[in-house]
Amino acid sequence: MIKVDHLTASYKTLDGNVVAVEDANFEIRDNEIFGVAGESGCGKSTLLKVLYDILDFPLQVDAGRVLFTGEKNGQPFSLETGGVRKAWWNHISYVPQAAMSVLNPIARLKNQFLDSIPPEDRGRETKEQTLDRVRAYLEELNLSSETLDAYPFQLSGGMRQRAIIALATFMHPSVILADEPTTALDVVVQRGILMLLMKLQKASRNTMVLVSHDLGVHYQITDRIGIMYSGRMMEIGKTVDLFQNPKHPYTAMLIDALPRVGDKRQRVGIPGSPPPLRNPPPGCRFAARCPKAKDVCRHDAPAFREVSQGRYAACHLLEGEDA
Amino acid sequence: MAMANLLEVRGVSKIFRMGSLLSRVKLTAVDDVSFNIPADHPVILSIVGESGCGKTTLCKLVLRMYAPDMGDILLDGVSYQGKDATREAAFRKMVQPIFQNSFEAFSARKTVDSYLYNTALRLGIVKGRKAASELIDQTLSAVGMSLGVVRGKYSSQFSGGELQRVAIARALITKPRLIIADEPVAMIDASMKMNIVNLFKELKDAFNVSFIYITHDLSTAYYVSDYIATLYRGGLIEYGMSKEIMENAAHPYTRLLMDSVPTVGDKWTRDVAMSDIEEKEYAISYCKFAPRCSYATDECRAARPAMRTLEGGRQVLCNHPLTA
Numbered sequence: 001m002i003k004v005d006h007l008t009a010s011y012k013t014l015d016g017n018v019v020a021v022e023d024a025n026f027e028i029r030d031n032e033i034f035g036v037a038g039e040s041g042c043g044k045s046t047l048l049k050v051l052y053d054i055l056d057f058p059l060q061v062d063a064g065r066v067l068f069t070g071e072k073n074g075q076p077f078s079l080e081t082g083g084v085r086k087a088w089w090n091h092i093s094y095v096p097q098a099a100m101s102v103l104n105p106i107a108r109l110k111n112q113f114l115d116s117i118p119p120e121d122r123g124r125e126t127k128e129q130t131l132d133r134v135r136a137y138l139e140e141l142n143l144s145s146e147t148l149d150a151y152p153f154q155l156s157g158g159m160r161q162r163a164i165i166a167l168a169t170f171m172h173p174s175v176i177l178a179d180e181p182t183t184a185l186d187v188v189v190q191r192g193i194l195m196l197l198m199k200l201q202k203a204s205r206n207t208m209v210l211v212s213h214d215l216g217v218h219y220q221i222t223d224r225i226g227i228m229y230s231g232r233m234m235e236i237g238k239t240v241d242l243f244q245n246p247k248h249p250y251t252a253m254l255i256d257a258l259p260r261v262g263d264k265r266q267r268v269g270i271p272g273s274p275p276p277l278r279n280p281p282p283g284c285r286f287a288a289r290c291p292k293a294k295d296v297c298r299h300d301a302p303a304f305r306e307v308s309q310g311r312y313a314a315c316h317l318l319e320g321e322d323a
Numbered sequence: 324m325a326m327a328n329l330l331e332v333r334g335v336s337k338i339f340r341m342g343s344l345l346s347r348v349k350l351t352a353v354d355d356v357s358f359n360i361p362a363d364h365p366v367i368l369s370i371v372g373e374s375g376c377g378k379t380t381l382c383k384l385v386l387r388m389y390a391p392d393m394g395d396i397l398l399d400g401v402s403y404q405g406k407d408a409t410r411e412a413a414f415r416k417m418v419q420p421i422f423q424n425s426f427e428a429f430s431a432r433k434t435v436d437s438y439l440y441n442t443a444l445r446l447g448i449v450k451g452r453k454a455a456s457e458l459i460d461q462t463l464s465a466v467g468m469s470l471g472v473v474r475g476k477y478s479s480q481f482s483g484g485e486l487q488r489v490a491i492a493r494a495l496i497t498k499p500r501l502i503i504a505d506e507p508v509a510m511i512d513a514s515m516k517m518n519i520v521n522l523f524k525e526l527k528d529a530f531n532v533s534f535i536y537i538t539h540d541l542s543t544a545y546y547v548s549d550y551i552a553t554l555y556r557g558g559l560i561e562y563g564m565s566k567e568i569m570e571n572a573a574h575p576y577t578r579l580l581m582d583s584v585p586t587v588g589d590k591w592t593r594d595v596a597m598s599d600i601e602e603k604e605y606a607i608s609y610c611k612f613a614p615r616c617s618y619a620t621d622e623c624r625a626a627r628p629a630m631r632t633l634e635g636g637r638q639v640l641c642n643h644p645l646t647a
Contacts, residue, residue: 039512186373186539191583195591213513216542216585243587257517259546260586261569267546269518273482 002028002051002175002207007064009043009050012057018277020046022231023064025304026312030070030174033201033208035222035239037215041274042228044211048179051209052094053084068092070174070207077174089116093168095161097180102164103152109163110134110148116167134170141166141196158189162196169200176201176208182217194221215258219243227251230274230285233304237311247313250286284316292317327400329500329533330360330385335394337380350605352380354557355394360501360535362399365527367534369548369565371541371580377557378537382503385535386420399500416446419494423506425486429478435489436474439463442496462492465529466522484515491522495530505537520547541584545569553577556611559630563637573633573644576612610642618643 007024010017021043028034036044049059051066061081068079072091079087088094096102104112113134114127135145143162152160161181168176178197182190198221201208210222218225218239226236227250235248246252253270272289275281281288287297296316304314337353354377360368370378383389385396387403396403398417401410422428429435436459442448443455460470466488478486487507494502504523508516520543523534538544544551544565551565553574561574572578585591605611610628613619620642628642 039514187541187583187585188373188579191585191591194585214585215513216587219587220585220591254514255587257514258587259517259520259542260588261542261545261581261584264546264566266521267517268521269516270514271518273484273515 001030001069002209003067003069004028004047004051005064005067007047007050007066008062009046009059010062011046011059013278016278017062019062019280020059020231020277021050023304024233025064026226026233026236028207028209029224030207031201031205032223033198033210033221035218035225036209036211036228037213037218037225038228039213039274041230041277043231043277044213044228045179047228048094048177048209048211050081051084052088052092052177053081055081068175072172072174089168089171089173090118091173092175092177093171093173095165095168095176095178095181097183103160105152108149108151113148113167113170116170118171134166137170138166157185158193161185161189161193165193165196165200169204172204172206174206176206177211178208179211180213181210183212183214190217197221215243215255227254230280231277232285232301232314233312234286234315235311235313237313241311247307247311247318248286248315249290249292249317284314327362328359328397329362329399331397331400332356332358332381332385333395333397335381335384335391335396337377337384337389338392351557352605353377353384353391354605356381356554356557356559357394358552358559358562360533365531365533366550367523367527367536367548368550368552369536369538369544370552370554371538371544372554373539373580375556376554378539378554379505380557381554382420382505382535382537385501386418386503387414412446416448416497417499418501418503419497419499421487421490421494421502421504421507423509425483425490425510426478428490429486431478433477434475435478435481435486436470436476439473439489439493439496442493446497448497458496459492462495463489465495465526466492467518468492482515484511484519487511487519488522491519491526495526495532498530499532501533501535503535503537506539507536508540508543509538516543523547541569541580542586553580556605556607558611558640560612560640561638563633563635563639567635567637573637573639573646574612574641575616575618575643575645578645610640618645 004024004026007021009021010019036047038044050061066081070077077091084092110131117130138145141162147163182193212218222239225239225242227234229250235251243255246255257267257269259267270289275285283298283300284302287293302314302316304312307313307318335353335356336351339350339352340347341350342348360366372378384391429438439459440455443458449455449458456470463469463473468488473489508519511519524547536548548565551568552559553561555576561568561577569581572581609626610623613623622642628640630638630640632638633644
């Protein structure tokens with residue numbers, strides 16, 4: 001389980017702090033695909049960076065923490081922000097967006113696989129044995145074992161992304177974090193990659209966190225979804241329920257704005273644009289664009305709480321609908 | 324005489340020569356593409372396809388940024404070949420571009436309104452700064468902005484959605500007949516995307532202007548367009564009314580493309596054929612989709628299929644077009 005405990009993370013800049021994630025407080029369960037959706041600048045990638053413990057300057061955690069607990073091969077483990085790095089690849093791995101720039105351009109793929117083996121495991125088998133396991137694993141993912149001898153530039157975008165997924169899942173980590181894994185890919189390839197991720201999660205029953213701006217992608221593969229807006233978590237719920245019955249006005253308007261094939265009805269976007277993160281207005285971040293906003297919305301930030309069974313939202317308008 | 328067309332693309336090809344001296348490769352980025360845009364009423368034509376299918380090259384050909392290696396393009400019956408300087412200005416008045424990244428389209432060092440004035444004054448749309456201001460304010464209000472808001476500001480002071488609106492207003496200043504929009508909403512967030520796409524629908528009738536909307540986003544293409552052209556490896560493989568094509572694609576590739584769109588509503592069940600596309604597919608002399616196509620027969624691997632016209636006027640480049 002991943003517990004995000006009142007997490008606030010910001011970027012230090014010369015003009016002051018840019019708070020990219022503010023007071024995020026939720027849980028990601030075992031054996032689920034959890035989606036994080038939202039528009040650019042909403043903090044979804046920052047959240048993932050904190051989860052993966054890439055806290056390089058200027059990003060820093062101001063308050064709260066992230067706690068990972070779980071079990072691998074019968075051994076329980078517990079990790080906390082600041083100590084996640086030592087568990088990279090083995091317990092937790094990361095599938096980044098830019099498949100082009102992630103792999104080492106001057107190393108053959110097989111060497112990159114060998115590098116991912118933790119030092120303490122390296123003595124257990126010979127390199128050839130490890131590579132045999134890698135080959136068998138690649139076959140499972142429909143990648144020919146010849147790709148191991150290739151340099152990244154010799155592979156197409158889809159193959160490269162599948163190679164990265166293979167790399168990230170080879171050690172069967174308990175948690176896989178995927179940041180826009182299909183954004184640069186064509187729809188046909190995207191579908192293949194998403195189906196692959198789904199298959200891998202079902203097979204190993206681990207936790208996958210998927211960040212994407214594409215709500216269609218979330219609908220297709222996630223079990224639960226969190227909607228972020230301007231650094232704040234707005235709503236969390238089961239994906240299908242959330243799409244059918246959104247509670248937060250932002251979620252509702254966002255879903256309404258989605259064009260769909262087979263439906264030519266007039267759709268409208270949300271007027272206005274998100275507030276700046278440097279000096280955000282008080283109150284609810286969405287208040288300025290929300291047609292239902294009341295006075296209280298402009299002054300007090302709504303609490304993020306359970307509004308019905310398994311559904312969490314941060315909105316003053318849901319005040320009467322307590323669980 | 325046949326119905327007059329605003330734009331006629333006649334068998335256009337564009338070949339790029341790449342590689343080093345010893346391993347020279349020819350890449351046919353646009354391969355014998357023909358289509359028309361009618362002159363009597365404004366339409367939105369979407370050109371869809373995956374990356375590397377030739378969408379952008381085709382739009383640059385229409386914009387005269389490239390000269391075609393084969394074939395010809397006619398605008399209002401006038402050929403692109405043998406252009407001269409005086410016609411260049413007339414061409415710029417008739418055809419205007421909108422690009423994907425408006426932050427790149429507007430220089431960060433110039434105020435955004437200077438572009439609007441330049442377009443209005445240099446192409447001789449109006450004379451004098453006062454008349455230009457009036458015209459600019461008019462077009463800006465058509466996209467939901469005003470000169471008062473835009474004046475003196477730099478591109479960094481706008482959001483992506485606002486700046487794209489200004490880019491659209493700039494294109495409208497010349498009262499063009501045709502606007503080429505290359506991935507205009509690819510960088511815009513979901514909540515604001517529809518505001519821009521809706522603008523195209525409104526402006527089409529209000530300004531009597533046709534659009535070529537180039538996109539990889541099939542759901543907005545379906546939403547906004549009257550006609551759709553699907554490109555694959557440089558070739559036009561299906562062309563017709565958008566509703567017909569999107570709901571009942573006849574070419575196996577278009578069908579695959581439609582099936583792959585992640586939509587809200589129907590969950591994916593079956594796996595899709597996923598062979599990777601390689602550069603050599605551009606050079607295939609028979610049907611370029613045959614290596615990935617599950618319906619392909621020996622006939623498909625022998626020669627390039629002919630464009631056939633199906634019931635309802637839809638054109639498809641396939642020996643075995645799918646039916647409902």
